[in-house]
Amino acid sequence: MTPVAVPPARLKTSLPLTQALARYVRAPHFGGQEAAACALALTGTLDTLATLLAGQNEPVVRIVRAHLAASGTGPAEAPAPSLQQLLGTAQAALVNAVAGHALDYDDVAMSAHPSTVLVPTLWAEAHRLGASGAELLRAYVVGYEVWAELFSRESGQYHLKGWHPTGVFGVVGAAAGVAYLNRETLTEGQVARALSLAASSAAGLVANFGTMAKPWHAGRAAAAAIDAVRLAQLGMTAATDVFEHHAGFLAALSPSGECDLQRPATIGGVPRLLSWGLSIKCYPVCYSGHRVIDGVLQLKAAHGLQPQDVQRVDVTIGNAQASMLRNHRPVSGLEAKFSIEFDVACALVAGDVGLAQLTDVFTQRTDMQALMAKVQVHTTERSDPVDPAFSVADSVRITTRDGRRLETGEIRFPKGHAMYPLSAEALRSKFLDCVAYSGLPCDGAALYDAVRSLAQMPDVRALAQHL
Known part of the structure; x- marks a missing residue:
């Protein structure tokens, strides 16, 4: 991969990579572009809630619900629309991420599906905490940024190696977002250990594409991200050099064997979300x-x-x-x-x-x-x-x-790509179609308007009232 040019407003640090990521998570900087980045995070949130609802009746979601029922669903902390009830935070993130990815209708960036892991995870944790909608959107930007910093260091193609990037990077990006939501109660060292624990939970194989295991990759990444932060809060230790180590996360995953472990981190400043963007799917296929x-x-x-x-x-x-x-x-x-x-x-x-x-x-x-x-x-x-x-x-x-x-000649970008974006009307139409497809007893237009106002919502728990 030819690295994306770093905008002048991005910030460099001489800290070791894992420490740099942890410091950013606790005190992120958005280069004066927080509003623009959060607006794009809102697009990802809208689209993911749509695909999450549309996927509620898929067989894989029914299987996951049965699995949770058999194993225990934990305290009532976060919403799961398919069950019309609250589950434990990790369990809600799990079932919602599986549902969001089940139809393969969710957005794309960084060779992966970032929102299908980030949104269910951060929604569940923000609901448990009673965090504001603005905080949820900032957590999304933070999770995307950490994901992008790691992804930018590889020149090879993860899919050809057999890795499903949604599962392997998603757990780290989502853990970063969860840690951001809990930053007041976490030390920098605990954040580093949470990211390290998440890195050890990375999984997902391309060989399982076209089976129920693919959306399970997203679900397990979401649940494991929450578990990683909880375990770090409780004192579990993990390597604090997991990303730059010669036998760490990036080196172990690397298809080329030439991932860049030495480059100073360029984490913070103008978010990569604004330059790398999100591509919204027009078709529910790969x-x-x-x-x-x-x-x-x-x-x-x-x-x-x-x-x-x-x-x-x-x-x-x-x-x-x-x-x-x-x-x-x-x-x-x-x-x-x-x-x-x-x-x-x-x-x-x-x-x-x-x-x-x-x-x-x-x-x-x-x-x-x-x-x-x-x-x-x-x-x-x-x-x-x-x-x-x-x-x-x-x-x-x-x-x-x-x-x-x-x-046709050469086709550079599909409709909905970050460089060929859908109109606001098309995004709303997809949302309403997905809600109708779900069969759930909720007002799609009212839900759409509620999500659109997420940045002004003082407590994200209000969102669940529309489901």
Whole structure:
């Protein structure tokens, strides 16, 4: 990865990396851009609450609820919409993060899904503490910043190594946010140990994409983040050089074996959230296929294509994307989320790739299976200098039965990308659609307005009144 240029307003420190992160968590600096960063954190919060609610009825969420019921749910501290009750903080974070990631409809940044870990974790802890909405949003910015500082130190592609960054980085970023919310009762040393304990809880494998284990990665990261801070508060020790150590977190995860352990931390100042941003998903499938979906829909609309017109489809994507899109002949809606062949066929058949299409019945349709067989996947080594999990650009070429070759050219950003953002109206529409899909007895418009006013909410517990 080519490191993102550090804005002049960012702050450098000569402290060892773990200590620098801990000091930042206890006393973060936002470079005069707190309002802008919190506004973007609010976008991530809105979108995650939408996907969290939409995912309530997924089988994996039902399994997690049953597991919690069997093992005990702890004191009534934080809301879990799917249960219409309060759970222990870690348990609420767990089930809500699983629900938020279950449909693969949650936002993207840093080769991962940051909000699906940060929002459920910080919402649960802020609810327990009775913290303000502004504090929750600042905690999000802090968690994202710590995550980004660590992610910026690697040149290789985590997905090709087999790591799911949402699980392995999410637990540390979320622990940073939880520690920020508890900063008045934590010493700098305790924060460092909390981050170290979180680092030892990092987990998540790409081999499990397309199964229920993938959203479990997010849930376990959320719960483990809270546990890490609790254990540090109680006095559990852990290495205070866990990130810069030659056998520590970054070195152990590194796909390239060349992660930068020596660079002074550039933590604080203008938040990276403002330069790296959040990409909001338009389709509930793996983000690796979104540019291709956009391209197929573009060609379909421009040329009036029907499925029977298509002889062959050639798509070009990055190596890491191809690794994630591992299911070439999916037979279930869950498998289809990680299939570029499904993405192409679905866009051609339905003219959309939405929640209504991500079902076993639709995936198994004869016309869908026939079209999937016509898709050929090609890969490119040209990785994105900002996010190496993706190629610089994807492309689509459709050959028709009458001999036409229809091409998209290079597609740099999908709709909803941080560089191609959705409108406020589109974000609200997605939110309301997700609430309606959930079937929960809540007023989507009232909930949307309540979340929009989060920065002015003196106690986030008021949010639960709208669920």
